[in-house]
Amino acid sequence: MAEQDGIAQAPASDEATLQQELDAFLASAEGDVLLWHDASGAFDEAVGWLGLPGDVVLVREDMGSRFDLARRLNDVAPDERVLFYRRHEEVIELGDWFCDLEARCGRFRPTCGAVVVEAAPRPPAKPAAEPEAPAPKPEAPAAEPEVPAAKPEVPVAELDKDWYTLEEFVQLSGGRSADALGFRAYADCVVSNRFAGLWDYYDSLFEQPIVCKDDLDPDLPGVQSFVVYTYQHAQRGYLFDYEKDSWITRTGLRELEISDTAMRDFVGGALGAAAEAGLDCFTVPWLRRQRTGLELLEYGLSDCFYESVLFSCSQSVSSSRCCKRRIFAAAGTGCRGRDLVRVLVSREGNLGADDLIDDLSEVFGIQISRSQLIDLARKAGLFYSPELGRIYRDHQSFVEEVE
Secondary structure (H helix, E strand, C coil): CCEECCEEECCCHHHHHHHHHHHHHHHHCCCCEEEEECCCCCCCCHHHHCCCCCCEEEEEHHHCCHHHHHHHHCCCCCCCEEEEEECCCCCCCCCCCCHHHHHHCEEECCCCCCCEEECCCCCCCCCCCCCCCCCCEECCCCCCCCCCCCCCCCCCCCCCCCEEEHHHHHHHCCCCCCHHHCEEECCCEEEECCCCCHHHHHHHHCCCCEEEHHHCCCCHHHCHHHHHHHHHHHHCCCEEEEECCEEEEHHHHHHCCCCHHHHHHHHHHHHHHHHHCCCCEECHHHHHHCCCCCHHHHHCCCHHHHHHHHHCCCCCEEEEEECCEEEEEECCCCCCHHHHHHHHHHCCCEEEHHHHHHHHHHCCCCCCCHHHHHHHHHHCCCEEECCCCEEECCHHHHHHHHC
16 A cells, blocks of 8 residues: 555545445444435446445345335344445435335445545554554545535635535535635535544544543534544444443543453453353343453443444454344354354254243343244244244254154
8 A cells, every 4th residue: 555645545445435434334324224325326336346244135226126125125134234225316205115215214325536544543552352453544535526616705604613514514615615714625524724634633523531422513423434434443443332322432441441451351251251152143231141250341331332342353253233232253153143043042952932032132132023033033044833932943843843
């Protein structure tokens, strides 16, 4: 990777940026169906080669009848999500078969421009079980995009913030360029020249030990560059979820006297506990019930904190979601809700559906309905008997049971 004045240039910028942005979006987005609008068809070919997590399924609107698409989108398993690619404008309109999805689902909005990547500061020594020192961080385009001009006579509104979305800046700028008003424009926002760059501004938001999401500009979560920033920092161990509405930074970890060694031991101990219990995958609530003696668990922090510690070790730990609960496993191991159900049923031979629902809820923290469990069982290759209300390892096990 070439570097000039401390700025590393990312190769194949459009492709690399698109994959980075999609990874970041999928890591943070909620919901079983996620939308990607591409009315112009600019990403038509890219959709085919992009990498997706194991729990995400791509569905293209142009690859099936509306009946088939509606059936598929209404049959999303509890341990999977659908990325629905539409050659359609981002608009809710009468006559659209999928207007209900348009009204409720999250949207992937790639910036897909030439990318400048700031070299990342060297972090504290990382434990062996964690990823290597962070790779350079992706940033927004260095070149100022064309900002649609308003009428020159429109007066400039008071610009009292350091950061604006492009749309808001166009409304307030009176047709003047970002540079003329002391700002630098990027693909999806503008930043005051008081900051060296976009990453520098985002860094300034995370200087405190604990950062509450409600204290930030409400438009930030919808801006792709910020989503990528938080994703990359979480993935590489700079930023962790503290509660659902806040993050804890490295400064916060030091104030709590949480060391890299404790986090390394937590990750290794979690994987070891699952292996000892004969589980391919596990959840944080399950881990809390085990007598692991792990130092990090003694802090009594939130589930989302411990989940983010595991997520930061993506080279050794894989993850997915089932009914909004994160599931973890050793890298390269099956890590889906159906895998967990398969293991739990297989080691007993058969389990009552109600007992398994209680076990998943109380032990693993997975709130699942009966219909969702039956769906998972069938997708796991298990056999469900509605007459007995039990799930069997396979049909043969059921036959042997009733004979």
